[in-house]
Amino acid sequence: xxxxxKADAAAHADDAQWRRVAQRVRNWGRWGADDELGTLNHxxxxxxxxxxxxxxxxxxFSLGVPFNAHGPQGAHGLRRNPIHVMTVxxxxxxxxxxxxxxxxxxxxxxxxxLASGPGRFTDDYVIMPxxxxxxxxxLSHFYYEGLLYNGYPAKAVTxxxxxxxxxxxxxxxxxxxxxGVLLDVARHRGVDRLKANEVVPAGELDAIVAAEGVEIxxxxxxxxxxxxxxxxxxxxxxxxxxxxxxxxxxxCAEWFYDRNTAAVAADxxxxxxxxxxxxxxxxxxxxxxxxxxxxxxxxxxxxALAADCAADGVYEFMLVATALPVSGAVGTPLNPIAIx
Numbered sequence: 546x547x548x549x550x551k552a553d554a555a556a557h558a559d560d561a562q563w564r565r566v567a568q569r570v571r572n573w574g575r576w577g578a579d580d581e582l583g584t585l586n587h588x589x590x591x592x593x594x595x596x597x598x599x600x601x602x603x604x605x606f607s608l609g610v611p612f613n614a615h616g617p618q619g620a621h622g623l624r625r626n627p628i629h630v631m632t633v634x635x636x637x638x639x640x641x642x643x644x645x646x647x648x649x650x651x652x653x654x655x656x657x658x659l660a661s662g663p664g665r666f667t668d669d670y671v672i673m674p675x676x677x678x679x680x681x682x683x684l685s686h687f688y689y690e691g692l693l694y695n696g697y698p699a700k701a702v703t704x705x706x707x708x709x710x711x712x713x714x715x716x717x718x719x720x721x722x723x724x725g726v727l728l729d730v731a732r733h734r735g736v737d738r739l740k741a742n743e744v745v746p747a748g749e750l751d752a753i754v755a756a757e758g759v760e761i762x763x764x765x766x767x768x769x770x771x772x773x774x775x776x777x778x779x780x781x782x783x784x785x786x787x788x789x790x791x792x793x794x795x796x797c798a799e800w801f802y803d804r805n806t807a808a809v810a811a812d813x814x815x816x817x818x819x820x821x822x823x824x825x826x827x828x829x830x831x832x833x834x835x836x837x838x839x840x841x842x843x844x845x846x847x848x849a850l851a852a853d854c855a856a857d858g859v860y861e862f863m864l865v866a867t868a869l870p871v872s873g874a875v876g877t878p879l880n881p882i883a884i885x
Contacts, residue, residue, distance in 0.1 A: 559823040559824070559825075560823075562823075563795065563823065563825070563828055563832070566795075566796070566798060566799055566832060567831070567832055567836045569799065569802070570798055570799060570802040570832060570836050570837045571836040571837070572584065572694075572695075572836070572837050572838045573694070573695045573696050573836075573838075574695070574696075578695070580695055580838070581684065581694075581695070581709060581710050581711075581714040582714055582715065582718065582720070582838070583684055583694055583695075583837065583838020583839055583840070584805070584806060584807050584808065584837060584838055584839040584840075585715065585718075585720050585721060585807050585808065585840070587763050587764040587805045587806070587807045588720065588721070588722070588723045588764040588807045589763075589764060592723060592724065592762070592763065592764035593722060593723055593764075595724060595762075596722065596723045596724035596725075596863045596864070597863055599724060599861055599862050599863045599884070599885065600862075600863045600884040600885065601885065602885055603884070604853065604884070604885045605882060605883070605884055606849050606850040606853065606882070606883040606884075606885075607846075607849075607880055607881075607882060608679065608768075608845045608846055608847060608850060608866075608880070608881040608882065608883060609678070609679040609845070609846065609879065609880035609881060610678050610679050610774070610844055610845070610846050611678075612627045612629075612671065612673065612677075612678045612878065613626065613627060613629065614626045614627065614628060614629070615781075616677065616678055616783075617777050617783040617786050617787060617814070617844065618674075618677045618678075618783060619783040619784060623674075624674045624676060624677050625673075625674060625677060626673075626677060626678075627671050627672065627673035627677055627678065628671065628672040628673065629669060629670075629671050630669060630670055630671070630672070631667070631668070631669045632668045632669055632670060633666060633667050633668040633669075634667055635665075635667070637655070638659060638665045638666075638667075640652055640655050640656050640659060641655075641656035641657075641659040641660040643656075673878070675871060675874050675875075675876045675877055675878055676843070676876040676878070677878070678844055678878055679842075679843075679844050679845055679846070679878065679879060679880065679881065680842065680843055680844065680876050680877060680878050680879065681712070681715075681721070681808075681810075681840050681841070681842050681866070681868055681876060681877050681879060682830075682834060682840055682841045682842075682843065682875075682876050683707070683710060683711055683712040683715065683840065683868075683874060683875045683876050683877065684710035684834055684835075684838055684840065685701075685702050685707035685709065685710035685711050685875045686834060686875040686876055687827065687830045687831065687834040687835055688834075688835050689831050689835060692835070693709060693710045693835060694710050694834065694835055694836070694837075694838040695709075695710070695838065697709040697710055702875065705873060706872060706873015706874065706875075707873050707874070707875050708873070711872070711873050711874055711875065712868045712869070712870070712871060712874045712875070712876065712877045713870060713871075713872055713873065713874070715840070715868045715877075716867070716868040716869060716870035716871075716877070717870065719867065720867065720868065721766060721807070721808055721840070721864075721866045721867060721868065722863075722864065722865050722866070722867065723764055723765070723766050723807055723863075723864060724762065724764065724765050724766065724861060724862075724863065724864065725765070725766045725767075725768055725861065725862050725863065725864030725883055726759055726761065726765050726766070726767050726768065726860055726861050727757075727768045727770060727847065727850060727851060727854050727860045727862075728750060728753045728754065728757070728767060728768065728769055728770070728860075729753065729757070729770045729847075729851050729854065729855070729860070730745050730749065730753060730769060730770060730771055730772075731770055731771055731772035732770070732851065732855060733749070733752065733753045733756055736772065737772050737775055738771065738772030738773055738775045738776055739771045739772060739773060739791035740791065741789035741790075741791065742789055742790075742791060742818060742819070742820045743771075743791035743818070744791070744792070744793075744794045744818045744822070745769070745771070745791070745792060745793050745794060745797070745818070746794050746796065746797070747794065747796050747797045747799065747800040750797065750800055751800075757854075757858075757860045758858070758860075759860045759861055761804045761806075763804070763805035764805065764807045765804070765806055765807060766806075766807050766808045766809075766810070766864050766866070767801070767806055767808075767809050767810075768809075768810050768811070768842075768845065768847055768850075768864075769792075769793060769809065769810070769811040769812070769816065770811070770812055770847040770851050771790075771791050771792060771811060771812055771813050772812070773786070773790055773791060773792075773812055773813040774812040774813070774844075774845075774846055774847070774848065775848065786814070787814040787815075787819065788819055789819065789820075790813040790814050790815060790818065790819040791813065791818055792811060792813050792815060792816055792817045792818040792819065792829075793809075793811070793816055793817045793818065793829055794817070794818065794822060794829070795817060795822055795823075795825075795828035795829040795831075795832060797817075797829065798829060798832035798833055798836075798837065801833070801837070801839065802837055806839065807839075808839060808840045808841070808842065809833070809839065809841055809842070810841065810842025810843070810845050810866075810881070811842070811843065811845065812844070812845050812846065812847045812848075813843070813844070814843055814844060815827065815830070815841075815843055816829065816830075816833075816841045816842070816843060817829035817830065842866065842881070845881060850862075850883050853885065857885075859885065862883045862884060862885045863883070863884040863885075864881060864882070864883050864884075865881065865882045865884070866879055866881035866882070867879065
């Protein structure tokens, strides 16, 4: 067997391995043929009630990054930083002082409004990809071989939006609220952040759980801290920050499946390591979103929360990370809140 044959044989072996995992973790039909919530079904009323009991001291941590033009997505490519535009500002509020003959219909209406009394207002809007900052990936965001989670056809996602597995069902149910658990990989390794392209294996998650003294429960929303957001804050180089991101190995999919995890979020761009493992890009996304039906959260700021958890030794908290009800959307921006 020559070197190329050996490489091909190894590739086929790796392909067979992840496909066996895909078959094992696949939740299609587990919650019914029409299900579009996936592993969020693990957040039962009892699990939610327990999560609410964790808000003991009233300490609140925002886990969202700023939505502005200076974020890690840059100004080009498939995703760009948000564009914030003012539509009414303080200068507009002096419009009624200008000559009436200068006014068009809109200016005339505005001038009349402003002249009627002392009340003034400002207005604005934002243009942005729904996944350009802190976000959840919906179950329609990732697929392979023509199928979404629960066997829905990928063609159900059209230019008008996703007809199946969109963010809508999640938003209608009021999810995602539940017990959050922080697994601080960087602190466990004794560093402020992981190195570029470093992989977090499934076995290390067990070691972190033991070191933190935290119990993993059904319905948990698990947050993975790599410290990589610090890399962005320090260097402000979006492209290298994204494409050299450390993160989870695809083999962690079984770890979350076996623990009935509701969702996973991280402080990097894609939860998993961005450098392809086994030569396959986004393999963890394939297994988690498409097969397991588990939503992924990306670009979360876990620094303040991590410092507090390290200080008091408590790595569980109530997490409120509800989706925006954007019809047909395959993702949603958000400002997650942890309450301890």
